[in-house]
Amino acid sequence: MASEPSERGENTRAVHLPVPPPLAQQPLAVPVYRSAAFAFGSSAEYAALLNGSAAGYSYSRIDNPTADSFAASVAALEACQLPGPAAAQPFASGMAVISAVFWTFTEAGAHVLAPAAVYGGTYGFLRDVAGKFGVRTDFVDVTDLDQVRAALRPETRIVYAETVANPTTAVADLPALAELAHQAGALLVVDSTLAPPPVCRPLEHGADLVLHSATKYLGGHSDATGGVVTGSPELVARIRAVRIDTGGSLAPDEAFLLRRGLETLPLRVSRQCATALAFASAVAGHPAVRRVDYPGLPGHPGHQVARRLFDAGPDGQSYRFGAIVTVTPYGGRAGGYALADRLRVAQVATSLGGTHTKVSHVASTTHRQFDDAALAAAGIDPGAVRFSVGLEDAADLIADATQALDALGGTREERE
Ligand code: PLP
16 A cells, blocks of 8 residues: 555645645735635544634635735724724625625515615616515615605615715715614615725724725726625624625635735825826816716815715825716717717726726616616716726826817707
8 A cells, every 4th residue: 555655656646746834934925825625634623613613714615815814904904993893704796795795684575775876786786686585675865864764664774875976976974874774773884995995984984884896996906806895793704604605705816916906005096086186177177078076076065075084194184085087078878978989098998996097988887777767866967977097197187088078079059
């Protein structure tokens, strides 16, 4: 019998290659643990891990060290000012985390309150998927607290908000929503994809859970897909259990890229926000523009709420208002298409939050699930074009938008 390694067959030797011992030095970058399975010294150790009496790793759908490291890093940024502990869970995408949160805290007969201007994928999930399983959602204007109050019901489990709505850029009054939700016995769950740390940290403003499509600013380079949720260890443990059962776990390669992105998050986001403010201010004055939505503009309806909730920056007065600017030209749907297609620096592309400035015609892309009535209820003009401002120079982006708007031509009356 071949028991010594040197006596084993060629295939056994190939499969059981030497592995490096644990390192004495901490690597500066978190390694990619690209292993679906982990080995144990004994069956008792394996059993102890699975029944929760020992910590560690068994199988990467359950937990993976690189994915955990990414989630813990997000928790450190989101909860840096909280008195108590916070935990986070990594997911394969923003929609994986959003769906897991609803599966965790609702059941047939439960009620959800969500914004009329919610991200299209969330809208589709709540209406078509959760709805099929008996969860009823009312879509209301969450910036109108009377509407929220009137829509709450004894069976409301979740009040859902986006810190900055995609694409209207409406800013949610999180402390007021938290108070209403908690009075009704519901959780306040906040999608803060468009307002990542350091723009805003919703847990400091009463949110029970904050989630992100990490595909956007957290990763920041449009090269990895992921999601993450942060909150109290008790709530997050319940979400983890659902993630394990539904399988939306984050892959280690993606986790590596997303965690690396976090190291430059404040630098990237601060610069993107400053460029977005300059861009929004410049474009708002163009005669071909019907309206510009950007929370950093003093006339924006959410500007004061943003000043109250957003981080004031290292000097106490450098608010960052996000880097999504929604530009609505005259000319309806055709005007929006023409604006997007004439841009040369900004690219027509999916997603947001990356280094490249991207545009999308909202009604035909991110919010294609919305019919005209839902678009109107959400306050989305059929011509709206969403700019996700990247890291290019502000002057180039402004010149690009100006030439595209100039080319729309015609008088205001003709464009109408
Ligand atoms: N939430 C918001 C605000 C989004 O914009 C998106 C995607 O665009 C999502 C959630 C979904 O994220 P993902 O595409 O990573 O599933």
